[in-house]
Amino acid sequence: MGTVHHSPASQSRLASIWHRYLFSTDHKVIGMQYLFTGMAMAIIGGFFAYVFRMQLAFPGKEVLGYGLVNANNYNMLITNHGAIMIFWVAMPVLIAAFGNYLIPLMAGCDDMVFPRINRLSYQIFLLSVLVLIASFFVAGGGFGGAWTSYPPLSANPAYNLTPNGASLWLLAVALEFVAFLLGGINFITTLMNSRAPGMRMYDIPIVLWMIVIASVLFMGSVGPLIAGAVMLLFDQTLAIGFFDPSKGGDPVLWQHLFWFFGHPEVYVVLLPAMGITAEIITVFSRKKLFAYKTVLFTTIAVGVLSFFVWAHHQFISGIDPRMANIFTITTVIISVPITEMMFVYIATLYGGSIQFTTPMLFALAFLAEFLIGGVTGIFLGASSADIYFHDTYFVLAHFHYTFVPIAIIAVFAGLYYWFPKMFGRMMNDKLGHVHFWGTIIPFNCIFIPLFYLGAAGDHRRIYNYENFPDLMRGHMQDLRIVATISLLVMLAFQGVFLYNFFSSMFRGKKAGKNPWQANTLEWVAESPPPHGNFPTLPVVYRPPYEYSVPGRSSDFWPQNEKA
Amino acid sequence: MGHGQPIATTRCASGVATGKLAVWWVLGSEIVIFGGLLACYILYRLFHDQWSVEAAHTNTLCGAINTFVLLTSSLFIVLAHKAAEEGAHLKAVKFIYLTIAGAGCFLVIKAYEWSGEITHGFTITKSLFWSFYYTAAGLHALHVIGGAVIMAIIAQDVKKKRHMHRVELIGLYWHFVDIVWIFLFPLLYIAK
């Protein structure tokens, strides 16, 4: 051991890297930690999708890089694909990474209000990642009871056969919630208290509003599920039976607790994505955001309504059928503010001067694709149609048409847009276009066949459709193969992104402070901003979207410019 | 890190001090956690008449004494806050220690009560009532322990006349712990 000697200089350099990148309290570094952890988890989640799609297209064949997929593996793969993509990709990247990076910069202050709580939040999150990954390798294998983790299956090891995996999985989810509660408190207080002087309520960029409203939604909805997680953990480890009917419990209670959180959660990740899109479409159409106040108040309306729709996930789960009517009404009604937001975004493009840069393409694709996700949701909100569609691939295709635009397309839009700020260099626009079409076209080719398969009767979480003669009729297996091959193409094109991302980090064109000629405060800082962000903290004189103001020679007007 | 506290922490655009704002948000998220648990308990209770038979075995006297102890400790933390506002830091420290003593007293009574119940066979697995009883009261007791530890840390600062405003913040939290108990006591002990 004693043969390696570090010179004092290299030792202190190592210590400084250690401090700068692992124990930093700088909001930008913490944002990057969340971003890279989220990207790594996305690779795991994508790999899982590849493995189970291969099994579905070519049942019983060995999958390259994984081997044979048995029913147990299959359940574990789909469960963790869902959990990872929502809890360990969408949440950390959309809220934590963008929230941490953008809130202090766009609000014009030097850091979060509680930098050390911020660091603690990431450390707990990292712990949750490690616990989750450990749960794949314990005796009995990873948890396979679906990401919704319905008891009694999830509660009783005699039913799920994964005594260790199930508890570790639940513990990981609970830790992740704690991490985001701590982060959310930071986001909310920072935006409420630490805005630049002069930044009034309607001068706050929409993306910050959306991230903070999302954090409030998260705090308001996750509590009962944390309590539920404790109860379920006790059920698993002490065999108590909070959700066990033979001991007086009720399994449906868990579904209420889960979806009381689970449905607002959809909006928790949707809102930041909508916010990112708002920033990008205004910059690249050089237009003021259409009806800022309408956007803000419809967002709040969506947030409030989202607490009253949860039972549309449970129409046929044994709840009182009369209750379904109430939830049909609230669910269909929530389409109203969402449509309003979509109309507002499209109206923003009217009369614009649109540049099709890579971030703009992704932002527009978010709108176009999310619309499909939204409209197909009405089939599922309408109770009687849901009797048929519930737990089919139609549902699966529907929520992938919402979650992929949210967690993949909008995230790419945000990354291409803020990359120059994050790393001081531009990403290659040509490669960006290749990546864009290589993502969007296969994405539609994966999920349009799945809509059809769902309508034709394919139910979810089945590892081999050969068991169901009715589901092997006609061209159904061919469509499954189309979806799988499209996924392979889509995954392959992410290589273009990774290459572009990492090579641009070191070799890209220097970006300068404000490459997109945008108004918001982050573009006032150096690229990348140093610790402390601004040499002198900016003062705000106007709303964030003053583009193409008549009578000015330049078509943008930064928020901090005095006149 | 060699940096002092960021300028962000000192700003106050909303008019409510940052620390207080954060504590209110923490309490907000705590309310929904306890709210979720208690809502489950109440729903179950409404559909299980036989739970009142189980609840008859809880020790109402211990519960009542504990309510009194917690309320008294809340009074002490209010006095500590008042002393801190007046700048009388040693007096504040004294009242913080009295609050911690209240927390300790609460936990001792709780331990006495639980050990009696457990030796009589009323364990967490006996029936769902007892599962809720130990889960809800246990979660609350963890908050009591956490609060006592934080108060001990704050007392060290206040001794040196540092971070005096934190006395008010822990006071807010302590009132919340108190209020949770005020809900737990009738739900678990009195409703028989």
Place this chain on the structure above:
Amino acid sequence: MMGSIIEQASSYAAEIDQVILVVAVLGGFWLLLTEGVLFYFLFRYRRKRSPRAKYMSGESHGEKAWIHWPHNLVIVCDMVIIAFAMSAWYNIKQDLPPADATIRIVGQQWAWRFTHPGSAGELGSSEDVEIVDELHLQVNKTYHFKLESSDVLHSFSVPVFRLKQDAIPGRIITGWFKPTKEGAFDIQCAEICGIGHGAMVAKLIVQNEDDYAQWIAAERLRTKG
């Protein structure tokens, strides 16, 4: 529309398909319209044709009308959808038409157990026939089902009936259906229930009265002997 994708074999399949059609038409109209406007704007206001953007806040009454009118029309469409969805829901899940016969369905890891009633159409007589993974029904008879589970959640799903109902341990859930087409169809479990979920398949055989009578007589003999 749905009928061409998957057969309609129960009395209410067509009703559900009608709701789906209504949503598809109304939703599809708004989807196409919105996407059409979006793509038209992208084409019309690209930088080459529109070098300088207009300045508008969208806060004035006249400008907002462009949002509010479509938005009000969406509400009207929503009301239509709610009305269709709720009336079909009432007929299928809230209303319980009188039964010709009652069957018991029990989900377990990983099979369906079906109890066929005696000749009076009621469960509980010595004539009950219980078999695993095969359900025989008579065409054009109204059935009540008593759905149970002996371990975890399952979901009794018959796609050609457009029927799906979760089975919950500790509860007996009553529902109904009326087969309208003879033939053999799949019964699925639509709620994940463990390792064998993907293989939890049962056969549904809808027969005319004579065939059914023949089958059940033979079955009674077999189980007695």
